[in-house]
Amino acid sequence: MTAMQGVFLFTAGLILWAAFMMVTRQNLVHAAFYLILALFGVSIIFVLLDAGFLAVVQVLVYIGAISIIMIFAVMLTRGDVIEEAPVNKNYGWALLLAALFAFGLIILIGQWPAVASLAGEIDTSRDLAAELGVALVSPEGFVIPFEVASVLLLAALVGALMVARPQKKGK
Amino acid sequence: MSFWSNPILVANEWLTGLLADLLPEAWATLISTIIGVVVVSSFGLILVIFLIWLERKVAARFQDRIGPNRAGPYGLLQTIADIVKLLTKEDSIPEKADKLTFNLAPIVSMIAVLLIWAVIPFAPGWIGTDLNVGVLYIAAVGSFGILSILMAGWASNNKYALLGAFRAVAQLISYEVPMLLTLLVPVLLARSMGMMTVVEMQSTWFIVLAPVAGVIFLVSSIAEVGRTPFDLIEAESEIVAGYHTEYTGMKFGLFFAAEFLHAFTVGVLFAILYLGGWRGPGAEQYPILGVVYLMAKSSIGYFIVMWVRSTLPRIRIDHMLDLNWKVLTPISLALLIATAVLDKLFAETALRVPALLAGNLAVLALSWVLVRIMSRKARRERQVFKKRPEARAVQP
Numbered sequence: 001m002t003a004m005q006g007v008f009l010f011t012a013g014l015i016l017w018a019a020f021m022m023v024t025r026q027n028l029v030h031a032a033f034y035l036i037l038a039l040f041g042v043s044i045i046f047v048l049l050d051a052g053f054l055a056v057v058q059v060l061v062y063i064g065a066i067s068i069i070m071i072f073a074v075m076l077t078r079g080d081v082i083e084e085a086p087v088n089k090n091y092g093w094a095l096l097l098a099a100l101f102a103f104g105l106i107i108l109i110g111q112w113p114a115v116a117s118l119a120g121e122i123d124t125s126r127d128l129a130a131e132l133g134v135a136l137v138s139p140e141g142f143v144i145p146f147e148v149a150s151v152l153l154l155a156a157l158v159g160a161l162m163v164a165r166p167q168k169k170g171k
Numbered sequence: 172m173s174f175w176s177n178p179i180l181v182a183n184e185w186l187t188g189l190l191a192d193l194l195p196e197a198w199a200t201l202i203s204t205i206i207g208v209v210v211v212s213s214f215g216l217i218l219v220i221f222l223i224w225l226e227r228k229v230a231a232r233f234q235d236r237i238g239p240n241r242a243g244p245y246g247l248l249q250t251i252a253d254i255v256k257l258l259t260k261e262d263s264i265p266e267k268a269d270k271l272t273f274n275l276a277p278i279v280s281m282i283a284v285l286l287i288w289a290v291i292p293f294a295p296g297w298i299g300t301d302l303n304v305g306v307l308y309i310a311a312v313g314s315f316g317i318l319s320i321l322m323a324g325w326a327s328n329n330k331y332a333l334l335g336a337f338r339a340v341a342q343l344i345s346y347e348v349p350m351l352l353t354l355l356v357p358v359l360l361a362r363s364m365g366m367m368t369v370v371e372m373q374s375t376w377f378i379v380l381a382p383v384a385g386v387i388f389l390v391s392s393i394a395e396v397g398r399t400p401f402d403l404i405e406a407e408s409e410i411v412a413g414y415h416t417e418y419t420g421m422k423f424g425l426f427f428a429a430e431f432l433h434a435f436t437v438g439v440l441f442a443i444l445y446l447g448g449w450r451g452p453g454a455e456q457y458p459i460l461g462v463v464y465l466m467a468k469s470s471i472g473y474f475i476v477m478w479v480r481s482t483l484p485r486i487r488i489d490h491m492l493d494l495n496w497k498v499l500t501p502i503s504l505a506l507l508i509a510t511a512v513l514d515k516l517f518a519e520t521a522l523r524v525p526a527l528l529a530g531n532l533a534v535l536a537l538s539w540v541l542v543r544i545m546s547r548k549a550r551r552e553r554q555v556f557k558k559r560p561e562a563r564a565v566q567p
Contacts, residue, residue: 059315060310061315
């Protein structure tokens with residue numbers, strides 16, 4: 001077992017443990033902290049895969065954004081909800097559905113030929129971040145999905161502004 | 172290369188050679204990496220002891236006092252005496268606090284600052300790790316700082332602490348926007364996100380190419396540290412001590428030390444991104460000079476931070492948000508666009524420097540005019556509001 005495999009196994013265990021703790025916590029804020037831990041574990045996996053840019057973005061977006069959501073959860077809910085979130089009585093069905101989907105996905109991915117073959121070594125001498133940047137804006141790359149996503153986000157922003165805007169009276 | 176011109180490289184080679192004889196190669200690399208981590212983080216931790224002394228001395232001079240002068244020559248040992256005092260204090264944890272989160276928060280706050288030092292280029296070849304996304308990494312580890320404040324504020328189970336944490340969300344996350352945008356300006360000019368490349372590309376310092384962006388970076392960084400005039404998150408006259416109300420002894424000390432180190436780190440980042448980092452005469456041949464240049468340049472930014480802290484009163488919360496969203500963010504967005512267009516148009520020509528400088532000044536002038544027009548309009552609306560009592564009833 002190489003050191004890399006050791007780190008991977010530890011991180012994978014950490015992610016699974018944190019994810020399990022997250023869904024089983026009664027306290028909303030604790031659940032959010034475990035979610036942050038799980039997402040941080042995912043960014044470690046990205047580092048192991050030599051995807052530094054994705055790792056950094058994972059931390060930037062998820063740990064930054066989840067913190068805001070967590071504080072909104074604290075601000076917008078009553079104290080007793082935070083301490084003890086109501087239990088959904090239908091969790092048995094949800095568990096069954098989730099298990100079905102998970103097994104379906106595992107079978108589907110298992111049939112995909114690329115899974116069995118080992119990935120080639122990544123050429124770390126190339127500037128992968130720069131290549132990703134070029135791919136996002138070049139016409140041969142992903143410029144249209146990228147721009148569509150930007151427009152969608154902008155529309156969401158403007159929409160939020162319109163909802164929050166105070167209505168002008170007497171005009 | 173002699174020891175005195177490049178001690179880190181020589182020491183590293185000696186150590187690697189020594190370890191390679193004793194251990195398999197993988198272990199030797201691991202041990203020398205761990206030693207590197209310990210050296211870089213100890214440097215930050217030892218630095219902070221003197222930074223606290225320096226800041227107290229400088230603040231004292233601004234207020235026409237002498238400052239600490241009893242313990243040791245010039246009061247140099249004052250901070251060490253304070254640390255001993257903090258260590259002997261009772262460690263009290265509120266009964267209803269969330270123990271694990273409460274104890275973890277000061278550690279996370281210190282880690283968030285120390286992580287930045289991993290990508291600081293001290294001199295040619297002296298860098299913890301030259302990530303190709305270094306600048307983005309700095310922004311990313313900044314979110315751990317926000318997280319630590321939220322953890323402290325929430326886990327204390329204290330209303331004032333939680334209020335401090337709410338303010339932290341409003342302030343730190345808002346000021347991250349102009350800070351990120353002005354971080355992107357040096358990235359655009361250097362055509363790389365690696366910290367080493369950003370320094371190497373500064374044959375003309377970026378403060379000359381993008382003065383307005385540099386100032387905005389410094390202002391939003393001060394807000395990120397949460398220092399006066401942006402110390403709303405721990406405003407002692409309003410919310411006791413904000414998020415660290417319940418912390419005692421060395422746990423408070425960790426928050427305190429993290430703030431001081433972060434303030435100096437802002438100076439270091441300003442020096443690297445806008446003042447040319449370790450660049451200076453002879454730094455290429457004698458890397459030790461590069462460290463001296465970097466520290467000297469960092470002191471400029473750090474001195475400005477201290478100067479502002481001693482001069483300005485605390486800003487009001489609505490003014491704080493207005494400054495960010497109505498002034499800094501639009502200007503930095505405009506600057507980013509102007510820099511991108513002008514740098515592409517005048518790339519590789521002699522006009523690059525004057526064009527970028529002119530672009531910056533034009534953006535500044537334009538925003539000044541816009542702010543004047545908007546404030547005049549707002550004043551007129553306020554006067555109308557005063558004259559018409561029925562208008563008052565409609566307002567929320």
